Amino acid sequence: MRVLRSLSTPGKYVALIAYLVFLAFPLLWLLSTALKTPPEIARIEPTIIPENPTLENFRVAFEQQPIARALLNTVVVAGTSALITVVLSIPAAYVMARYRSAVSRLTMLWVLLSQLFPFILVIIPLFLVLRNAGLYDTQLGLIIVYVVWSMPFALWMLRSYVSGIPVELEEAAAIDGAGKLRALREVVAPLLVPGVVAAAMFAFVSAWNEFLFALVLLRTPELQTISLTLVKFIGADGVARLGPLAAAALVATIPSLVFFAIIQRRLVGGLLGGAVKS
Amino acid sequence: MKSIVRRATVVTAAMSTGLVLAACGAGDSSGTDDGPVQLTFQALAFQPESIEANKEIIEQWNADHPDIQVEYLQGDWASVQDQLVTAFEGGTAPDLVHYESSYLQDFADRGWLLDLTDMISDEMKDDIRDGAWDAVTFDDSVYAVPFLLDAQVIFANKALLDQAGIEVPAPDDPWTWDEFAEISRKLSDADTYGVAWTLKDPANRILNLALNFGGEFFTESDGASEVVFGDAEKEVLQRIHDQLYVDQSAAPEAIGMGGSDPLPGFFDGQYALLPKGIWFRQQIMDQAPEGFEWVTIPALKGESQTQAAAPQTVSIAAETEHPEEAMAFLEYLLNAENQATLAKGDWMIPASEGAAENEVLTETPDWPVAAASGAILEQAPFQTVRGYEEWKNKVANPAIEEFFANSLSMDDLGSKLVDEGNAILERYQR
Numbered sequence: 001m002r003v004l005r006s007l008s009t010p011g012k013y014v015a016l017i018a019y020l021v022f023l024a025f026p027l028l029w030l031l032s033t034a035l036k037t038p039p040e041i042a043r044i045e046p047t048i049i050p051e052n053p054t055l056e057n058f059r060v061a062f063e064q065q066p067i068a069r070a071l072l073n074t075v076v077v078a079g080t081s082a083l084i085t086v087v088l089s090i091p092a093a094y095v096m097a098r099y100r101s102a103v104s105r106l107t108m109l110w111v112l113l114s115q116l117f118p119f120i121l122v123i124i125p126l127f128l129v130l131r132n133a134g135l136y137d138t139q140l141g142l143i144i145v146y147v148v149w150s151m152p153f154a155l156w157m158l159r160s161y162v163s164g165i166p167v168e169l170e171e172a173a174a175i176d177g178a179g180k181l182r183a184l185r186e187v188v189a190p191l192l193v194p195g196v197v198a199a200a201m202f203a204f205v206s207a208w209n210e211f212l213f214a215l216v217l218l219r220t221p222e223l224q225t226i227s228l229t230l231v232k233f234i235g236a237d238g239v240a241r242l243g244p245l246a247a248a249a250l251v252a253t254i255p256s257l258v259f260f261a262i263i264q265r266r267l268v269g270g271l272l273g274g275a276v277k278s
Numbered sequence: 279m280k281s282i283v284r285r286a287t288v289v290t291a292a293m294s295t296g297l298v299l300a301a302c303g304a305g306d307s308s309g310t311d312d313g314p315v316q317l318t319f320q321a322l323a324f325q326p327e328s329i330e331a332n333k334e335i336i337e338q339w340n341a342d343h344p345d346i347q348v349e350y351l352q353g354d355w356a357s358v359q360d361q362l363v364t365a366f367e368g369g370t371a372p373d374l375v376h377y378e379s380s381y382l383q384d385f386a387d388r389g390w391l392l393d394l395t396d397m398i399s400d401e402m403k404d405d406i407r408d409g410a411w412d413a414v415t416f417d418d419s420v421y422a423v424p425f426l427l428d429a430q431v432i433f434a435n436k437a438l439l440d441q442a443g444i445e446v447p448a449p450d451d452p453w454t455w456d457e458f459a460e461i462s463r464k465l466s467d468a469d470t471y472g473v474a475w476t477l478k479d480p481a482n483r484i485l486n487l488a489l490n491f492g493g494e495f496f497t498e499s500d501g502a503s504e505v506v507f508g509d510a511e512k513e514v515l516q517r518i519h520d521q522l523y524v525d526q527s528a529a530p531e532a533i534g535m536g537g538s539d540p541l542p543g544f545f546d547g548q549y550a551l552l553p554k555g556i557w558f559r560q561q562i563m564d565q566a567p568e569g570f571e572w573v574t575i576p577a578l579k580g581e582s583q584t585q586a587a588a589p590q591t592v593s594i595a596a597e598t599e600h601p602e603e604a605m606a607f608l609e610y611l612l613n614a615e616n617q618a619t620l621a622k623g624d625w626m627i628p629a630s631e632g633a634a635e636n637e638v639l640t641e642t643p644d645w646p647v648a649a650a651s652g653a654i655l656e657q658a659p660f661q662t663v664r665g666y667e668e669w670k671n672k673v674a675n676p677a678i679e680e681f682f683a684n685s686l687s688m689d690d691l692g693s694k695l696v697d698e699g700n701a702i703l704e705r706y707q708r
Contacts, residue, residue: 038564038565039545039565039566039567039568041565042538042541042542042545042565042566042567043542043545043546043567044542044543044545044546044548060326064326064329123364124364124367124368127364127367127368128367128368131368131369131370136368136370137370211357212357212360215357215360215361216360216361216364216365219351219365219370221351221352231354231356231357232324232352232354234324234354234355234356235324235325235354235355236322236324236355237355237536237537237555238356238478238536238537239324239537239538239561240537240538241324
C-alpha cells in the first residue's frame with residue numbers, strides 16, 4: 001500500500017504538469033506569434049521560440065488601433081457590470097434561498113427561462129429599446145445589458161451558495177444576541193465570499209469577452225471595447241494579420257490575468273469551520 | 279454599524295464612479311443645428327495602407343470643405359452584415375457605407391439605400407466600367423458607386439515553373455483550362471501538388487469561374503428566377519473534381535482551406551499553383567520568405583475568360599439627412615485619383631478606367647495581369663437573383679463542399695442546388 005501511494009505521487013505531478021501545459025500552451029503560442037515576423041508566421045514548420053524576435057507587431061498594433069483606450073473602456077464596462085451584478089444579486093439570492101414564496105419560485109423560473117433566449121432573438125428589440133431610451137452608443141447602455149444578461153446565472157450561483165450555508169448558524173447567532181443584520185454581516189457574509197467571487201468572475205469574464213452586443217450597441221470609435229478592436233485585424237475572406245492580432249490579444253489578456261490574480265485567493269477562503277456540531 | 283456604513287459607502291462610490299464614467303462615455307452622434315454638416319463614413323479598409331489611404335482622403339476633404347465634415351468609422355468584414363442590418367433596422371446607419379455589391383439588392387429592397395441614379399455626375403458615369411455599373415443597378419436604379427474589383431487569377435511558384443520548363447503566359451494569351459490541367463499534372467511529383475484549390479465557402483468562386491463556360495446557374499422568366507444545372511454549370515466543378523481525384527494534381531488538404539491558409543505550403547513548395555483573387559498579391563508580398571520568387575498567371579480561359587464583376591461599393595443610406603452633401607463627398611472619394619490610391623491600398627482593380635492608368639497602380643507587381651483582368655468582368659446572372667445569398671449560404675456552399683470532399687455525386691449536387699434552391703427562391707418571389 002505504501003509503495004502504491006508513493007508511486008502515485010510522481011504520477012500526480014506528471015498529470016498536473018500535463019494539464020498546466022494544456023492550459024498555458026495557447027498563451028505561450030500567442031506570445032510566440034506576437035514576437036514573430038510575418039514570414040516566420042507563414043513558415044510550414046512552426047517554431048515555438050522566434051528565430052528573429054521582434055516587437056514590431058506590438059508597435060503596429062498600438063499604432064494602428066487604439067488598444068490602450070479600448071482596454072480602458074473594457075475595464076470600465078466589465079468592472080462596473082461585475083460590481084453591479086454582484087451587488088444586486090446578493091440580497092436577491094439570499095431572499096430566494098431563505099424565503100420560499102411564489103415570488104421566489106417565479107424568479108427561479110425567470111432565471112431558467114432567460115438562459116434559453118439566444119442572443120440573435122433579442123438583439124434588434126434590445127437595440128430599439130436602448131435607442132428609444134437614449135442609451136444607444138453609450139457605455140451605460142452596454143453595462144445595463146451586460147448586467148441583465150449575467151444576472152440570472154449569478155443569481156442561480158449565489159442562491160446555491162446561500163442554500164449551502166446552514167440556517168442554524170444564523171439561529172445560533174440570534175441566540176447569542178445578534179440582530180439579523182449583524183448575523184448576515186458577521187456570519188453569512190464571510191461564508192459567501194467564495195460564491196461572490198465566483199459570480200463576480202463570471203460576470204467580469206462574460207462582459208470582457210462579449211462581442212456582438214458591443215458591436216451592435218456601440219458606434220463611436222472612442223467607446224469601443226477590446227473585442228471590437230481586435231476584430232479589426234481580420235479582413236475579407238478570413239484573412240488575418242496574425243502578428244499584430246496576436247500582440248493586441250496578448251495585451252488584452254493582461255487586465256484579466258491581474259483581476260484573477262487578485263481575487264482568486266478569495267475562492268478558497270471563508271470556508272465553514274465546524275461552527276455547528278450536529 | 280460604522281463598518282457597515284463604511285463598506286456600503288465604498289461600494290456605492292465604486293458603482294457611482296463606474297456609472298459616471300460610463301455616462302460620460304456617451305457617443306455624440308448628433309450634429310449641431312448651426313455649424314458644418316456632419317457625415318459619417320464607415321469603411322471596411324483592413325490593410326494598413328488602405329486605412330491610411332481612406333483617412334488621408336477624408337482629411338483632405340475636411341480641410342477643403344469646412345462646411346461638410348466627414349468622420350471616419352472603421353468597420354470589419356467579419357461582422358459587418360450583422361452590424362449593418364441592425365443599424366439600418368434601428369435607423370442609426372452611417373451616412374455612407376462601404377460594402378459589396380452582392381448585398382445591395384437585398385438592402386435596396388428593404389428601402390435602406392438611396393437611389394443614386396439621378397445624382398451621379400456624367401463624368402463619374404463615363405469613368406467607371408460598364409460591367410461595374412451593371413453590378414450595382416437593380417430595376418434601373420443605381421444604389422452604390424463601385425470602386426474595387428477582384429478577379430480570379432493564379433499565383434505560381436516561379437522556381438517550380440522554371441524547373442519544369444513552363445513559360446509564364448502573357449495577359450493576351452492566357453492558359454486554357456485544358457492547358458492548366460496539363461501543366462498541373464506536369465508540376466506534380468512526390469513532394470509537390472500542381473495546384474491547391476482552397477474551397478472553403480466555394481459557391482461564389484465556382485459560380486464566377488463557371489462563366490468561363492457559359493454556366494449561369496440561374497435563368498429568369500416572367501420576373502421569376504430559377505436554378506438551373508446543365509452541362510455548362512457542371513464544367514468547372516467536374517474539372518476541379520478531376521484534378522483532385524483523377525489526376526491527383528490538386529492537394530486534397532486544401533479543400534477546407536480559406537484565406538491565407540495555403541501560404542505556408544505554397545512558400546514551402548508543396549503547391550506550385552495557387553488560384554486566388556488578384557488582391558492576394560499583397561498577402562504573398564507581406565509573408566513570403568526572402569528569395570521566394572512568384573508570378574501572377576492571367577485568368578484562365580474556357581469558352582471565354584468572363585468572370586463576374588462583384589465590386590466593393592459605397593452607398594448612401596436612405597435615412598441620411600444630407601443626401602446632396604453625402605453625394606458630393608462620394609464623388610470626391612471615388613474620383614479617378616482617389617480610386618487609384620484606394621485600389622493600391624487593397625491591391626485590387628479600380629472600377630475607374632482613369633484610375634487604372636495611374637502610375638500608383640502601374641508600378642505594382644504584375645499590374646498588366648491585374649489590368650487585363652479588369653476587362654473580363656461582367657455582371658453575372660446570379661447577382662440579380664433575389665434570395666441568392668440565402669441559397670448560397672444554406673444550399674450551395676455546403677453542397678459544393680460535400681461534392682469536392684467526394685461525398686456527393688454530381689447528380690445529387692445538382693438535385694440539391696435545384697430542388698432546395700428553387701424552394702428558397704420561390705419565397706422571395708411571392
